[in-house]
Amino acid sequence: MAAYTLRRLWQFVPTLAGVILLVFFLFNWVGGDPAYLLAGKIPNPETVANIRKQLGVDEPYAVQLWIFLKQVLHGDFGVSWSTNEAVSNIFATRLGPSLTVLVPLLLISTILSMAAAMLVAYVRGSLTDRAVMIACTVGQSISILVYILVFQYVLAYELGWFPVQGWGVTFRDNLLRYSALAIIVGVAVSLAPDIRLYRTFFLDEINQDYVRTARAKGMSEPRVMWVHVLRNAAIPIVTNVLLQLPGLLAGAFLIERFFGIPGIGREVILAVERSDFPIIKAVTVYVAVATMAVNLLADLLYKAIDPRVQLK
């Protein structure tokens, strides 16, 4: 296992190098010149030249790329071009709000969708199964924006169960008061695709020989489903959940924007709008590293969940 882990860690290097090159060239190709944006209403050429010098974007590409590489190695991406805030501080302060929403969201949606998926897989072909699948197809076809607008309007505005948006001071306040609606929306959005996906995982397992054997030996249905099927179906489910996390951190911007959550996703969008390359660089590298790490973790978890799995 140690050798496998080391080999996988070594594979991080070329992958990360590819990500660095891609983000560097994409930004320089389509990212836009930030100097004009930072130069204000009347960007005279002298001001623009000074800003370019201060930001280092007047350096040759090779030098800029070398600086980027050094930043990755040191884990220090400097300061935001538009706010002067240290990128490390941006992550330190925005990660908490994002996780306050995302961790409960993932937990709740995983538990609910696993339960629902197992149920409909168990009654495959029944009216319930078909009804749930139709509902999931419809639910999956609706844009997240619609979920946000409707839930915000009905639950926050009409019923007044939650604040329309906001963020407080204490963790308890943020989790129970301000994140609640965002979590509900997130769960509602992810239920449909997750139920459909997990149902197939359960169906794959239900049709396996070992399940038929267990039933033939007279094992109770709850034991067959909850102990054997669930345990084996859990492997791809765990992979799916873990792989979602890095992307969700940066991708939950709509939820964060509408509900006023000062998280990473919102910061990413701001950075893109402002051509704030230090933040874009840092997010891309962190998400790439997190995705690779999570992939590795998922593989190691396979082994923990199912000892039959061989890591090569």
Next chain:
Amino acid sequence: MWPFARTAALIALIAAQAAWAQEKILRVTFQAAETGFDPVRIHDYYSGTVVEAIYDTLLTYDYLARPSKLVPSAAVAMPDVSSDGRTYTFHIRKGIYFTDDPAFKGARRELTAQDFAYSIRRFFDPKNRSPYAFLFTGKIVGLDELAAKAKAGAQFDYDVPVAGLQMPDRYTLVIRLKEPDRNFNYVLAFPNTAAVAREVIEAYGEESSAHPVGTGPFYLKRYVRSSKIVLAANRGYRGMTWNFDPGDNERFKQIAERMRGKRLPAIDGVEVSIMEETQSRWLAFQRGETDIEYQLWEVAPTYMTDDGKLKPEFVRRGIQLDRTVDPEITYLYFNMLDKVGDAPNPVGGFSKERIALRRAIAMSYNIDDQIRIIRKGQAVRAQYPIPPGVTGHDPKYVSLIPYDPRAANALLERYGYKKGPDGYRRQPDGSPLVIRYASSPTERDRQFDELFQRGMDAIGVRVEIQKDRFPELLKMEKQCRLMLRHAAWIADWPDGDNFMQLLYGPNIHESNNACYQSAEFDRRYKKSLTLPDGPERDRLYHEMTRLMEVDTVWLLADSRIRNSLQQPYVVGFTKHPVLHAEWLYLDLEPKPAP
């Protein structure tokens, strides 16, 4: 003893809760995130709003005077200006103090002339890459030379004497200009020119944007970047009594009746939430989670009637509406150069054919549709380059360029832009005619694209929509590499010059987006700089506008209306055309129990 202590604690708790309940905290929103609060480094409206609330400038604006009128702020009086118009002498009020900060090491720190001089110097420090350095560039004797040395690689010297910035005593600031500048007082009312304390800037360095320490009516109490900005009233503020002249304006009279004599700031603080999404702002306001909302034009038809009044259901709830036209213009500009980059520019130049083409394009674009569809009725047609509320505006002026696609077609026919077999017009020499209209990939710009496309279809002109991200558009615009684009300009100060300079030849690559160079226009503009506001300057502005129309450099489009919705308990608020933060001048009455 124990029961007594418990009772005392309970009473203290109740008293604290009562005090908290009575706190007058104004809750407002920004629709975009701030970037920081260091006056010389910021350039966005929202950061400027907070800066205005935290810091003091030498001059400011009378809250109710229209057109806007400058009044002293940290200065005792308006400056003494020398007879040659080059020397401005300001006397700073004594006894103005910065809010406490560890950078002052426990001492009370008084505002002095030195602070303003230091703050002006900071615009020229290359390290600050100030977007508003242009306010002072080329104006103050000795300052540009100091900046040049720093740009050459030397450390910017804040201690070397500068001939144009002198402090004969602790409270007197003498500014010497290279040339007379009639707008210089406006510059000193700009929030970015507010005074900062050198100790604070040096103590916090690059982080000074997040540690604003000023002498203004509020101080920063809590700050969650891009999310929440909580300001508290500065109890050490020199204060002022609400005593503004409402003039003949009925709404202002009502405000004056309720506010006169109040000690300012009358509120205890301001809580700003960053809410980018319109639905969130609108629902939050309706739920009573915010007190003032003036960024809701997208949903204006939901709460307003067609004649610009609040719908009855909102009137019944006591919601108040304050409607003002922003001191801005939006316009469609044509690149006037013969080439765009290396390629020929079919809309550029001054030949009759090119003027005819520009005129036809301008005549086929329906501004009324823009106001009705895109602005949701919340804008007024702009006829003159100087918008309402700005000195020099002429409400009677009527543009020479009407909306008339039929006449536009006839004009194109007359000047040789004949339709080809594909139904699109060709250039007089028979070559294809393609107009490249630039816009960003946003939903709002997509609406402009469709409207423009519709106008061009009506006259048979082929259009290519050039999509680029905003920073790239900005860059190309300043390099005169865009053919055609919608642009907007909001007043930095309420004087016509701030708008007429947009067409001045030497401002190409800066604010003159059309890259327009006309000797006749420039000659008049230069003369206008020497004149005070009055009939002679107005006449020049008229002539300049007619020249612009004859050359068809711009199609003036609209000025947006700002609808400020307020909860029933907000007293004294009206949107000032130039001031960003009116929080100093208003009050909150007790809110009704939920």
